[in-house]
Amino acid sequence: MSRREIVQKWNETRAPALTPQTLVRIAALAIGVLLPVAATNFVLFQLTLALIYAIAILGLSLLTGFNGQFSLGHSAFFAIGAYTAAIMMDRGIDYIWTLPAAGLVCLVFGFLFGLPALRLHGVYLALATFSLAVATPQILKSTPLEPWTGGVQGIVILKPDAPFGLPLSADQWLYYLTLAILLLMFFCAHNLINSRTGRAIIAIRDNPIAARAMGVDISLYKALTFGVSAFYTGVAGALGAIVIQFVAPDSFTFTFAIALFVGLVVGGVNSIAGTLFGGLFVVFVPNIAEQVSKGLAGAVYGAILILVIYVMPSGAAGLVRLVVSKVARASAQQK
Secondary structure (H helix, E strand, C coil), X not given: CCHHHHHHXXXXXXXXXXXXXXXXXXXXXXXXXXXXXXXXXXXXXXXXHHHHHHHHHHHHHHHHHCCCCCCCCXXXXXXXXXXXXXXXXXXXXXHHXXXXXXXXXXXXXXXXXXXXXXXXXXXXXXXXXXXXXXXXXXXXXXHHHXXXXXHHHCEECCCCCCXXXXXXXXXXXXXXXXXXXXXXXXXXXXXXXXXXXXXXXXHHHHCHHHHHHCCCCHHHHHHHHHHHHHHHHHHHHHHXXXXXXXXXXXXXXXXXXXXXHHHHHHHCCCCCCHHHHXXXXXXXXXXXXXXXXXXXXXXXXXXXXXXXXXXXXXXXXXXHHHHHHHHHHHHHHHC
């Protein structure tokens, strides 16, 4: 074996160096794990909601950012997931089982809704999903469903305690549970996007005619993407019901759908990690706007949103990638 072959084999087998991107991920994970130690229960509750909204925005990102289907109706799938969990818990079923059940129910609803929506594109699809978001709260209030949904009164559920005698409060346990589910969802979404199926999904967004010419079944992939997107949002809805301990139709209005879409844009339309920034924006920025001026909270919120979009036109994830790449280039030049 020559010297060049020995050096090449050594370079292939040695442990890879830590990149700036990896260091950022490790630091973010460490902060996320240690936050419950220092945060108060209310702040921990807000952070848990931010993680839940990040999961919902991730589902919207798979549909809109990676597949190119514009949706303004994901509050409906969030509501279906929340009510699935609340109804099951109200009838004595353990909360853990409500999470996959809510996801599967929303998967079916999303797939069935995606089938007739295949003929719609752009603003017409947005209008169809808008009608879904507007109609869902009214349907949940309807008399035939009132024995299940509680009508306008909604359903009150109990917050679960930490299992196995873990020395954690209920808020800490739900935070760690939500964080674990978020990481699992991130992992699954990353593998999906980088798989053959993910490449087909992105190809449909970029050039549907070319994708069809390469043998991609556009109708099937679009409907399945709608279902998977609804699955993610349904799981988030179930977690939201468990954390908030209450569900009611007026909690899932069209305003909430717009908030999810705003979180998608702020985090980065086609960024998996950016959904976390979107979730934080959805939870904390409205509170900041109210603290600045209660009478003009909407105006302050709009000004903050315009400023964020101006400073970060590609979303928070794009800004982080730009900063990390510049730091990496600067460190490489110093070496």
